[in-house]
Amino acid sequence: MPEIDSIPYARTRTSFFSAMYGYGEILPGLLAMLFISVFANNLPGVPNPFTLENLFEWLSGVVGPINHTPLFQILNANFVWNPLLLGLLVGNCFGVPDSWKRGLSLIHILMPLGIIMLAPHFMIGHAFKLGLVPMLLCVLALLGTAGLTLFLVRLFKLDDRHGAIIAGGLCTGDPHACVILMPLIKAKGGQVANATACVIGFGLVAMVVMPSMAAWFGLPQTAFGLAAVLGVGNGAQAMSAAFAYGYEAGRYAGWFDVGRHVIMPAGFLFVFCITFLRKLRHKDDPRVLATRGIERFPIWLGVFIFCWGLTCLHLFREPAHHAIFTMVKWDFSLAAAALGLSLSWRDILAPGLKGLAITAIAGTLRMLVLLAVVALCVKTGLLPK
Amino acid sequence: MSVHSHTTTHTGFDYMANTGQEAQDRDACGILLALAIMVLLTLCQYFGLY
Numbered sequence: 334m335p336e337i338d339s340i341p342y343a344r345t346r347t348s349f350f351s352a353m354y355g356y357g358e359i360l361p362g363l364l365a366m367l368f369i370s371v372f373a374n375n376l377p378g379v380p381n382p383f384t385l386e387n388l389f390e391w392l393s394g395v396v397g398p399i400n401h402t403p404l405f406q407i408l409n410a411n412f413v414w415n416p417l418l419l420g421l422l423v424g425n426c427f428g429v430p431d432s433w434k435r436g437l438s439l440i441h442i443l444m445p446l447g448i449i450m451l452a453p454h455f456m457i458g459h460a461f462k463l464g465l466v467p468m469l470l471c472v473l474a475l476l477g478t479a480g481l482t483l484f485l486v487r488l489f490k491l492d493d494r495h496g497a498i499i500a501g502g503l504c505t506g507d508p509h510a511c512v513i514l515m516p517l518i519k520a521k522g523g524q525v526a527n528a529t530a531c532v533i534g535f536g537l538v539a540m541v542v543m544p545s546m547a548a549w550f551g552l553p554q555t556a557f558g559l560a561a562v563l564g565v566g567n568g569a570q571a572m573s574a575a576f577a578y579g580y581e582a583g584r585y586a587g588w589f590d591v592g593r594h595v596i597m598p599a600g601f602l603f604v605f606c607i608t609f610l611r612k613l614r615h616k617d618d619p620r621v622l623a624t625r626g627i628e629r630f631p632i633w634l635g636v637f638i639f640c641w642g643l644t645c646l647h648l649f650r651e652p653a654h655h656a657i658f659t660m661v662k663w664d665f666s667l668a669a670a671a672l673g674l675s676l677s678w679r680d681i682l683a684p685g686l687k688g689l690a691i692t693a694i695a696g697t698l699r700m701l702v703l704l705a706v707v708a709l710c711v712k713t714g715l716l717p718k
Numbered sequence: 719m720s721v722h723s724h725t726t727t728h729t730g731f732d733y734m735a736n737t738g739q740e741a742q743d744r745d746a747c748g749i750l751l752a753l754a755i756m757v758l759l760t761l762c763q764y765f766g767l768y
Contacts, residue, residue, distance in 0.1 A: 342740045352743035362733075424724050431727040438733035441741065445748035450756060522734060626737055633749050640756065649756070653763040660755055675725045675734050 352442065354435050362436015362671075369423060369670035373416035376666060377659045385415045400576035401583060406569035407540070409508055409533045412662045413669045417526070420673020429674050440671035444516045445633035447664035451513075452598075452640035453649035453657050460595040463588070466715045467559055471592040474563040474703060475600045479504035482695040483607055489691055493623040494520040495528055495684050497608045499692050502532035503699075505600035506593050508567060512669070517605045517634065518623045522672055523680030530681070531692040536566020538693075543700055544578040550708045553718045554578065557707075558585025562593050564696075564703045598641055605634070 345351060353359070370376060373385045389410045393403035429437070460468055479500045486496025497518045502511040508529045515525045543565055547557045561575040561582065562568075568590050576583030608623040609630070615621040643649065649657065710716040726732045736744065762768055 342738075346739065346743070349743040349746040352740055352747050429724045434725065434727050434731060434733040437725075438731075440733070441736045441744040442748045442751070445745050446752045449749065449752035453756070516736070626741075631745065633745050633752075636749050636753070649760055650763065652768055653760045656759045656763075656768070657756055660759075671733075675722075677722075677724055680722075 353439070359436035359439060361430070362433040363439065364436070365423075365433045365674070366437065366439075366667040366670040369419050369673070370416050370663070370666035373419045373670070374412045374662065374666050376412075376663055385419055386410070386412075389415070400573040402569050402573040402576065407537070407567075407573055409529075409536075409567050409569070411509075413509055413512055413665050414529075416666045416670040417673040420670040421526075421676055422673075424674040425677060433674070437671040437674060440668045440675075441516070443664050443668035443671075445631075447661050447668060448513055448516075449633060449637045449640060450657050450661045450664065452637050453644045453654045454661070455595045455598050455641060455644060456647070456654075457595050457645045458647065460592045463592045466710060467589060468592055470559065470703075470706065470710070471563060471596055472599070473706075474699065475504050475593075475596055476603060477702070478695065478699050479600060479603050479607070481698060482691065483604070485691045485695050489687060490620075491687050491691055492524065492684065493608065493611075493621060494518050495524040495688050496691065497604050497623045498525055498528035499531055499688055499695075501601045501604045502528055503535070503692060503695060504604070505597045506563070506566060506568070506571065507597055508532050510597060510601045512665070512672070514601050514604060515672075517601070517627070517631065518608060519626045520623070521680065522676045523683050525672070526676055526681045527684045527688055531689045532566060533570075534689060535692045535696045536570040539565045539696055539700060540570045540574040540577075543574050543704075546700065546704055547578060550704045552704065552708055553711060554581035555585050555718070556711050556716050557582040558587075559589045559592075559716070560703055560707045561586050562589045564700045568594070598637070602634075602638070 342351070371379050371381055372383065375381070375384050375386050389405035390403070393405045396404045398404075399407060460471070482500035482503055483496065486493060486500065498511045498514050498520050501514040502508045511525050511529045511532065514520065515522070543561060544557070547560060552560060557578045558575050558581075561571045561578070565571040565574045571590065572583060572586050575586035605624070609627065612621050612624045612627075707716065711718060722732070722734070725734045
């Protein structure tokens, strides 16, 4: 009798539920993901104190906050990266048994599932409390950064899958977007991990450099709060940079961060649409690899956009929104564990340093333009002093 | 073609590969589960269950 793994999917398929395989087949992999998640994050409903999250929190306490921000938040430790890191360690130290692999393939169900459930998290109405000009700057920074990065990727002939992931992470200021873009771009796991490291690495440099540059531009504290959110990196890095500039700037960064956050989906949708259209225009070009394998606009992405629309109409009100986000944490933790297990150190290092160079160039240009535009807005009275 | 030992079984099943009918079915399962969870949690709220 042939082993189940060697039988083509089409021969065993009875309905679309066949993609979930049998309970016995997926159980070992599912348990592996579950245990990695449970020991990586403080997941709702699991009273386990021995987690990587708690270890990082404790270490952050030992080191002490850096400009009012915990160290491991600056290093982007969160519910996606903790299980990814633990999965990476387990996979590279002990290997991944064949019996786990059917279950680990559930990552391809968990990814669209988690991304759709993220939709209630982005309520645009909240951001317009910031005012029209700051929101306009948020949108322009997002689209400008994505466009600039994608242009540099073409200019320097970087693998467009790697480049698109960097563009998504850099423009949204949220390395989560790198993982969200993975199934859309059809990027390799190593490219995603490498791109994330580039975005976080550049964020660390920008966090130190940007306050000095802002002082040279003579930005007031309120305006630097906005500039830091749009020009540094993840939320914690932006916060730390703003607090380095001044206490008031830090408080304003917290206020403005919502503007960057709620338009995050527009960032990864923009990057996906640009790369998808480019692939359609250059179907026979072997250098165009991003979104290769995606023949039409993914239905699940359409469902995400529909749910995002419902969110903007305030369909998912407070308790439901939080309950759904709790499920997202579970979902992404499991998926990130499977992703971590799939990677070797070599996969992460394989894309080389070109991605980092492009991130640095795009990020530096963004910082300079952003500071100049914000300074101009302050001078002309579009932003308060 | 190189085989990635972390993701591929000795029979050739690669858990990170996601193409064709199988990919479409996985997407369908993801969409169905996401909608089911969101509708359930939202209805629970609207009916005052939490």
